[in-house]
Amino acid sequence: MxxxxxxxxxxxxxxxxxxxxxxxxxxxxxxxxxxxxxxxxxxxxxxxxxxxxxxxxxxxxxxxxxxxxxxxxxxxxxxxxxxxxxxxxxxxxxxxxxxxxxxxxxxxxxxxxxxxxxxxxxxxxxxxxxxxxKLTPAIDQLQGRVQSNGVQLYLSTHDDQNLTQYYRWEYEETWEFTSAYESLYRYAGNNRMVQRKEDIYHCWRFIPSTTIVTTSTVRLAQDAVRDYRLLFIPLASERLLSRYSVLVRQYALSxxxxxxxxxxxxxxxxxxxxxxxxxxxxxxxxxxxxxxxxxxxxxxGAATVVGKRIFITRADLPRDWIPQHEGYELCTGLDYWPNSIKYKDYTMDDMFGDSVYRTPVARQGTVYTMQTMACVDCRLRGTNHKPSYWP
Incomplete structure (x- = not known):
């Protein structure tokens, strides 16, 4: 069971x-x-x-x-x-x-x-x-600090009335990313290529917390949480490629x-x-x-909820950090149409008719470069709708 x-x-x-x-x-x-x-x-x-x-x-x-x-x-x-x-x-x-x-x-x-x-x-x-x-006190500070191997997120809060003592947090991460290649064209059938109107290169990904994060101040002299280690982001993480945000929600517990x-x-x-x-x-x-x-x-339980959001941009991080383009490790090199060697006996319908596999990327004279949809369509890993809270 x-x-x-x-x-x-x-x-x-x-x-x-x-x-x-x-x-x-x-x-x-x-x-x-x-x-x-x-x-x-x-x-x-x-x-x-x-x-x-x-x-x-x-x-x-x-x-x-x-x-x-x-x-x-x-x-x-x-x-x-x-x-x-x-x-x-x-x-x-x-x-x-x-x-x-x-x-x-x-x-x-x-x-x-x-x-x-x-x-x-x-x-x-x-x-x-x-x-x-339960009335949940405000989050005093939510801060990302650069460590030698990544970014550590710290949280601080307190209750002057000494009435909270038990805390729980949830968080939702959002980050901006791009696909491995930007596709400027799409196949429209009947041997026709047309320019894309929808941006499938820039996307955002949302990940809610999956761990249970709690702490208590019962054994402390004050009802205060200082520099609680909430979340760690490794320096190679895709989350640090461009712009990253985290929304933290705090709950007072009985x-x-x-x-x-x-x-x-x-x-x-x-x-x-x-x-x-x-x-x-x-x-x-x-x-x-x-x-x-x-x-x-x-x-x-029953409680009020308080939240706090912060952003971390690439400019906030050391220049020598090289975050990885996660999920696109196999997206290396481009094929060409109609000069493809691998697909030289295929028609355009064979190549581009099934959008799951191949799509045109860019035009170079009379030749089109191409890649798999997994390498050009960021919607397969996120959404191309910009969040309302994004700068």
Whole structure:
């Protein structure tokens, strides 16, 4: 059974006994599938949090067996709402993305506690525990500092009221890049080449963070995070070729939510060796109101969100750094039409009719240079639509 952000595992003693048993029967090995793995699994998975100063986004899905494809079925057409302890209700509606529910832009009162309520089409009801809305302090500084082998991003924040103490961050990276070659022409059929009107040479790529980044100041004299090492970019990375940007979002957590994310982090990052902690089933704060014995996966906290974006340009970096054009390592040399040696017996339709393989690049007199689409169309690795926040 595959459970997002959670793992079921045998105890250390069971593992040891099984290891000894396998040694005894090393000549007779049969597949063993634990009952916990083969048991029916269709648990509700709740992913998201209550945003006190913006749009709340909640994704609902169902768990699947380990042997099943890694596609979690969406929980569709559910009734979802934020409820306050004092009785206010803020509905969420399902978007065009199946299982993704969003609210309007909200500014929730800070002196209230909130929970998420869910009713599925089958009539089953679920709710998270009520949680007081945490007010997230501002990010004091987000800075990239040049190291000998790359750029280290540092973050600093603090809370003078000493009320935060538990922090989590997510970030989204964006960078500008170009394809290996700029294609100025396209094949229009009937032996005709026409000039391109769409720029497929300049693109942008977006990568969200995939790691869980948390810290606590409980053991410190002050509720302050100074020069936290958030992200490292190697000097050879394509991200540093032209212009790079990172948007960091900061969340204040309750202790229970912090403990939840720490457990998720250990289960997803610290397994694989004999001395790593054994994975455990993670306890969230979402429960079934219909059947108290039904497992539900996920933790829904409530907090305001603050963000900060910075840019790093090529001019900010040492001149002797040579970032790599990642993804285009095999794009060397150009072929020619109609003087191609490799494709000398091919017609223009053979050469350019299937845009997946070849496309004209530039015209040199009566000859056209050509390359594969993978080497000239940057849209295969990003988007050619310039972000609204880009300079």
């Amino acid at each position: 595959r459970l997002p952000h959670s793992t079921l595992c045998m105890s250390a003693l069971t593992r040891l006994l099984m290891g000894c048993w396998l040694l005894v029967l090393s000549g007779c090995v049969e597949p063993y599938t634990p009952e916990a793995v083969t048991a029916p699994s269709n648990y509700l998975v709740v992913n998201g949090f209550i945003n006190g100063n913006g749009t709340t986004r909640i994704r609902l899905s169902r768990s699947v067996q380990i042997s099943s494809p890694s596609v979690f079925p969406a929980e569709r057409r559910a009734s979802v709402a934020i409820q306050s302890l004092s009785g206010q209700r803020y509905p969420l509606t399902e978007t065009d993305t199946a299982g993704l529910y969003t609210s309007k832009q909200l500014t929730l009162p800070a002196n209230q506690s909130y929970r998420l309520y869910i009713r599925t089409t089958s009539g089953r009801e679920y709710a998270s525990d009520y949680a007081p809305l 202790q229970a939510e912090f403990d939840y994310w720490e457990a998720v982090k250990k289960n997803t990052e610290n397994i694989g060796t004999l001395f790593d902690p054994l994975p455990s089933q993670i306890q969230g704060n979402v429960h079934s109101l219909t059947d108290a014995q039904e497992p539900v996966l996920g933790f829904v």
